[in-house]
Amino acid sequence: MSARPHAQAHAWIDADRLGYGAITAAVADPIQKRGPGRAWMIAIIVALPLAVITLIAIGAVLTVGIGLSGVNTTVVWGVSIANYVWWIGIGNAGTLISSMLLLTRQRWRASINRFAEAMTLLAAAIAGLFPIIHLGRPLYAYWLAPYPNTMDLWPQWRSALVWDFWAILSYLLFSGIFWFTGLLPDLATLRDRAETQAGRMVYGALALGWRNSARHWQVFETFHKTMAALAVPLVCSVHSIVGLDFAASLMPGWQESLFPPYFVVGAMYSGFAMVVVLAIIIRWGLDLRAMITPAHFDAMAKVMLFASIVMTFSYATEWFMAWYGGEHADRTVVGYFFTGDYRWLYAALLACNCLVPQALWFRSVRGNLWLLAAIAILINVGMWLERILIVWNTLSHGYAISLWRTYHVSLYDLVILFGPLGLFGLGFLVLARLLPIVSMHEVRQVSHAEGAT
């Protein structure tokens, strides 16, 4: 690992080693020629029980009821909602990263966009579970959809829950299409390299007959770029709607016009941190050192640093506006952040999100993958704390003083906090064994542009 990321001749690709064939082999062979390997098996053994207890917890809350969670009549939202915002934030970042970098012609995205998009898909799917299991009466979840019914009822279009339904639905399907489009040429590569009849049939069917024609590429590029251009406003709108779930209420500390943009940046922040963690694991696990270079980590670290500064500024704006607005409840709720029941968590949040990432100013830190991984994990912890504290602080300290209560975390809360990480890991591990985790055709393009072959 070089301390100076730009020391090598080609920043985004390890040029001496990679021709088009070598790129293809480096990505496709681990899937098609080699077995899963010991690290993968260990990871599956860790992820599987977590995934199973998540499903058990979901089953329990569907049969017993929402009382399993630590919510009470004052703090009516809890870990489920914080998880929802955290996962959808991570989910948003994958597409945001992929599409923003495509539109701004950041060629280095080629190595990271595919798994960032896969991360999006899995995280958004997991996020979508939480509002449903937190509904209280999840069996009526389909009432959110407008359909002709014998009750003559229609959805309440002014409700944030209905906005959420459409936002998650649209986003999940959209990111699925975006991901599949980018995957199509790589599926054709896997079809052409498959050595078994089953491989040829399955990848052949998924590749839809793609044959790398110049005419195909022309339409493909048009469609892919247009999707990227649509993805940026879509992602911003989805996370803004999540912000509006809070901001459209009348609670002190929530009713702020800052919330939508602040949520969008928060999503990008935690998402980039998650991509860094996954990139480090994938680079090591699939031996992709030639494609995911120190320069990639340097660039991603700079984005995290920038997002950290914006987040710090957002927190400061929140405190300032509470004071400047002059509303008593707003002022006391900010006081409650620092001195109330959850003050230690708030201090941890500020340390993780604002203080620790400042280490990224130093090139030696950006070049050290262990430190980078530690910082990225701390950012994700900090971002979860941010979301849970948005819920807890305001609800525990609302307008009616006689209703002030605190939240007590239950066993079920802990299971649905940590369990979905296993679900995510399981999905990711399976995907990594079945589909190319790095976009081969785009890396070939980068390799060509960098003059590496």
Next chain:
Amino acid sequence: MSRPLLAEFETPEALVRALRLARADGHRAIDAFTPFAIEELSAAFDPPRLPVRPIMALAGFGSAAAMYALQWYSAVHAYPLNSGGRPLHSWPVFLLVPFEVGVLCAAIAGLAAMLRACGLPRLHHPLFAMPRFERASQDRFFLLVAPHGEPDPLRRTLEEAGARLVSEVHA
């Protein structure tokens, strides 16, 4: 008319050079097959059969308008509900859902248009039977040219431009 020739190249530059030479001699270049999108080739062949972006725009704006109309109909006519004295036609919040739905429908229509414009999905294509064609998705660059007259001069041109293997396509 003689059969088209499929020539294999090692670099995109060689393919583009061969394409220019073949066209200059009056041969008809049908298509190229490359492991990644090559900018020089993007305008080299006929434009796509379908305008993907206008179709996406139409689907997006159309579905957004339809969604808005549905909200308006249900909130104002079918099920008017006075919630906190807000106007029945609350247009600012009625913009959120149409936006999400519009983007989704544009994406779905775009995918369908892209596949239609590419003639996909299809299970088989005669070119898949050609030797070494599987390399088109990996590391080789193929050019498909229909010769003008006899195939031999074209074969020589392609080989001089750097083609490694030139084979006749049996359609």
